[in-house]
Amino acid sequence: MLNKEAARNIIEKTMAHVNYYAMAWLSDSEQNTTRFANSEISQNVSISGTSLSLRVYDGKKSASCSTNVLTDEGLKKLVQDAENLLQFVPDGEFEAFPFPDEPVQESQNGDILFNAFGTESRAKFIKDGMAVIESGFTAAGALNFNRQVIAIGNSKGCFRYTAYDCVTFNIVVTHEDGSAGAGECISYTSVPDILGCFKKAQSTSKAARNAVSPELGAHTVVLSPVAFADLINFVCWMMSAKAVDDGASFAKGKLGQKVFGENLTIRDEVGHPELRPWFFDIDANPRKPVTLIDKGVVSSYLYDNVTAARHKVPSTGHSVGSGEGGYAENLVIEAGNKSMDEIISSTKKGIYINEFHYTNFVNPRNLQLTGLTRNGTFLIEDGKITKPMATVRFTESMLDAFCNITAISSERELVGGALVPGVKIETFHFTSKP
Numbered sequence: 272m273l274n275k276e277a278a279r280n281i282i283e284k285t286m287a288h289v290n291y292y293a294m295a296w297l298s299d300s301e302q303n304t305t306r307f308a309n310s311e312i313s314q315n316v317s318i319s320g321t322s323l324s325l326r327v328y329d330g331k332k333s334a335s336c337s338t339n340v341l342t343d344e345g346l347k348k349l350v351q352d353a354e355n356l357l358q359f360v361p362d363g364e365f366e367a368f369p370f371p372d373e374p375v376q377e378s379q380n381g382d383i384l385f386n387a388f389g390t391e392s393r394a395k396f397i398k399d400g401m402a403v404i405e406s407g408f409t410a411a412g413a414l415n416f417n418r419q420v421i422a423i424g425n426s427k428g429c430f431r432y433t434a435y436d437c438v439t440f441n442i443v444v445t446h447e448d449g450s451a452g453a454g455e456c457i458s459y460t461s462v463p464d465i466l467g468c469f470k471k472a473q474s475t476s477k478a479a480r481n482a483v484s485p486e487l488g489a490h491t492v493v494l495s496p497v498a499f500a501d502l503i504n505f506v507c508w509m510m511s512a513k514a515v516d517d518g519a520s521f522a523k524g525k526l527g528q529k530v531f532g533e534n535l536t537i538r539d540e541v542g543h544p545e546l547r548p549w550f551f552d553i554d555a556n557p558r559k560p561v562t563l564i565d566k567g568v569v570s571s572y573l574y575d576n577v578t579a580a581r582h583k584v585p586s587t588g589h590s591v592g593s594g595e596g597g598y599a600e601n602l603v604i605e606a607g608n609k610s611m612d613e614i615i616s617s618t619k620k621g622i623y624i625n626e627f628h629y630t631n632f633v634n635p636r637n638l639q640l641t642g643l644t645r646n647g648t649f650l651i652e653d654g655k656i657t658k659p660m661a662t663v664r665f666t667e668s669m670l671d672a673f674c675n676i677t678a679i680s681s682e683r684e685l686v687g688g689a690l691v692p693g694v695k696i697e698t699f700h701f702t703s704k705p
Contacts, residue, residue: 272299272301272380272418272420272434273297273299273321273420273422275377275422275432278297278299278420278422278432279422279424279430279432281297281323281341281346281422282295282297282323282422282424282430283424283428284343284346285323285325285346285349285350286424286425286426286428288346288347288350288351289325289327289350289354289426290354291327291328291329291354291357291426292327292328292367292425292426292427293325293326293327293328293350293353293425293426294325294326294328294367294370294423294424294425294426294555295323295324295325295326295423295424295425296323296324296325296421296422296423296553297321297322297323297324297420297421297422297423297424298321298322298323298419298420298421299319299320299321299419299420300319300320300321300417300418300419300420301317301318301319301417301418301419302317302318302319302415302417303316303317303388303390303393303415303416303417304316304317304318304413304414304415304416305390305393305394305397305413305414305415306412306413307397307410307411307412307413308409308411309409309411310401310404310408310409310410310411311401312394312397315390315393315394317390320339321339321341322337322338322339323337323338323339323341323346323349324336324337325337325349325350325353326353327350327353327354327357328366328367329357330362330366331362331363331364331365331366332357332360332361332362332363333357333360333363333367334353334354334356334357334360335353335356336349336352336353336356337349364577365576365577365580368554368576368580370425370427370429370555371555371556371557372429373557375431375550375551375557375558376542376550377432377433377550378433378434378435378548378549378550379434379435380418380420380434380435380436381436381460383460383461383462384416384436384437384438384458384460384461384462385416385418385436387438387462388414388416388438393414393416396414396440396465396466397414399466400442400465400466400468400469401469403466403469403470403473404444404469404473405473405477407446407447408444408445408446408447408473408476408477409444409445409447410442410443410444410445410469410472410473411442411443411445412440412441412442412443413439413440413441414438414439414440414465415437415438415439415440416436416437416438417436417437417438417439418434418435418436419434419435419436419437420432420433420434421433421434421549423551423553423555425555429555431551431555433548433549433550433551435459435547435548435549436459437457437458437459437547438457438458438462438463439455439456439457440454440455440456440457440463440465440468441453441454441455441468442454442455442468442469442472443472443646444469444472444473444475444476445476446476446477446479446480448480450476450477450479450480450481450482450659451475451476451479451645451646451647452471452472452473452474452475452476452477452478452479452625452646452647453472453475453497453625453626453645453646453647454467454468454469454470454471454472454475455468455497455686456468456685457685457686457687457688458545458685459545459546459547459548460544460545472646475625475646475647476646476647478647478649478656478659479646479647479648479649479659480659481659482648482658482659482660482661483650483658483659483660483661484660484661484704485622485648485660485661485662485663485701485704486701487663487701487702487703487704488700488701489698489699489700490621490622490698490699490700490701491618491620491621491622491651491695491696491697491698491699492621492622492623492624492695492696492699493611493614493615493618493621493622493623493624493651493693493694493695493696494624494693494694494695494696495611495623495624495625495626495693496680496683496684496686496691496692496693497625497626497684497686497691498624498625498626498627498693499604499691499692499693499694500686500687500689500691501626501627501630501642502627502630502640502669502672503537503602503604503689503691504687504689505630505632505635505638505640505669506537506564506638506669506673507537507563507598507599507602508598509521509522509635509638510522510563510571510572510573510597510599511572511573511578511589511596511597511598512572512573512574512575512578512579512581512582512596512597513575513577513578513594513595513596513597514596514635515572516578516581516596518636519635519636520635520636521635521636521637521638521669521670522569522572523636525569526569526570526571526572527568527569527570528568528569529566529567529568530564530567530568530569530670530673530674531564531567531670531673531674531676532567532673532674532675532676533566533567534566534567534607534676534679535564535566535567535604535605535673535676535679536562536564536565536566536567536604536605537562537563537564537602537603537604537605538560538561538562538563538602538603538604538605539558539560539561539563539573539589539599539600539601539602539603540560540601540603541558541559541560541588541600541601542560542601543601543603543690545685545690546600546601546603546685546688546689546690547600547601547688549600551588552575552586552588552589552590552591552597553575553590553591553592554575554576554586554588554590556575556576556586556587556588556590557588558587558588558589558600558601559587559588561573561587561589561599563599567673567674571587572587572597573587573589573596573597573598573599574586574587574589574596574597575589575590575591575592575594575595575596575597576590577594578594578596578597600688601688601689602688602689602690602691603689603690604679604683604689604690604691604692605679606679606680606681606682606683606692607678607679607680607681607692607694608679608681609678609679609680609681610680610681610682611680611682611693614678614680614693614695615651615654615655615656616654616655617654617678617695618651618654618695619652619653619654620651620652620653621650621651621695622648622649622650622651622660623647623648623649623650623651623656624644624647624648625644625645625646625647625648626644626645626646626647627642627643627644627645627665628642628643628644628645628646629642629643630642630643633666637668637670638668638669638670639666639667639668639669640665640666640667640668640669641664641665641666641667641702642664642665643662643663643664643665643705644660644662644663644665645662647659648660648661648662648663661704662704662705663701663703663704663705664701664702664703664704664705665699665700665701665702666700666702667699667700671698672696672699673696675696675697675698675699676694676695676696677695677696677697678694678695679692679693679694679695680692680693680694
């Protein structure tokens with residue numbers, strides 16, 4: 272992986288050739304993946320790559336090119352291509368935004384995950400997990416160890432650098448009759464409980480056999496953190512200032528208004544010790560902690576440079592590409608005061624959902640979503656999980672569902688980079704059977 276000085280050297284070499292103001296984005300990544308299917312390892316692969324993107328500016332004109340040829344000649348050609356292209360583009364909306372002079376925290380690739388997830392170690396994690404898979408069941412999934420370096424610099428000598436590691440694991444255990452259970456985990460700092468994922472997927476798949484047909488209509492549901500995170504992500508995509516400007520977001524015109532129940536608070540917490548250690552965005556702005564939903568009230572949108580300039584507010588440091596709006600990278604959902612066991616035991620009649628699948632928008636303006644249950648859906652009767660339930664489609668507006676959250680768990684899980692609790696929702700609608 273490129274260290275800080277090597278990354279700076281590549282950007283400085285590039286800038287030595289430019290004749291205009293320019294910014295460069297350097298990405299160096301290494302992805303190490305061990306996949307398994309039919310309860311045996313099916314693939315082990317390592318992919319690494321380094322790429323450099325350059326954008327040159329002339330007043331309101333800008334042009335960009337990318338390359339993975341980082342020789343002296345490759346860098347020189349990158350600049351020539353971008354500057355030649357600059358002659359043929361029309362004026363844009365804004366001139367180049369200044370590189371922020373505010374210092375940001377840096378992070379480095381560490382030793383803990385690197386030492387724990389080499390090729391042989393990944394194989395051993397999977398081998399140990401396979402020992403819990405019972406006869407008649409098969410396991411499939413993937414164990415990934417990824418390393419990432421991101422550097423940004425400009426032709427005036429400004430520079431940002433960060434590096435971090437991440438391990439992700441997912442598994443589905445399937446019985447020969449088709450019942451299935453799943454588990455997943457992710458970590459940026461410590462070795463996650465991979466064996467626990469195997470055990471959860473195995474026990475869920477075993478319990479899911481002989482599923483009963485679901486009843487359509489409104490139900491009380493208890494969502495695992497994985498299932499709740501799936502729904503929360505759609506909310507946060509629509510908190511981008513660009514989505515608001517485009518008229519696609521439920522949050523348009525709702526700043527300061529209550530749209531969800533008072534027990535729902537959603538934050539983006541840069542620097543949270545369990546989340547991705549990336550402290551600046553693609554525009555080089557420092558990422559700022561933002562409360563998106565405060566006790567049900569729309570509290571803030573997420574801005575990049577372009578949307579911030581249009582709204583005449585500071586950027587929140589959430590750019591995913593200037594002009595594309597902002598996205599939350601470090602989501603934290605405020606926890607409640609009951610354990611998942613207590614939430615289930617307090618439910619006289621309901622449905623426990625482990626995962627959703629193929630979830631998508633029906634109408635983003637009212638946050639209406641649809642999707643399928645999978646890998647562990649069970650009836651709750653008199654406070655106990657009883658019969659497994661077959662796959663069913665839900666169609667529901669989150670503006671309604673998130674006003675009907677009656678319990679939030681005290682424990683949270685890291686799901687896809689977000690720290691999320693489980694919840695209980697009343698009158699959640701199932702609309703068809705696959």
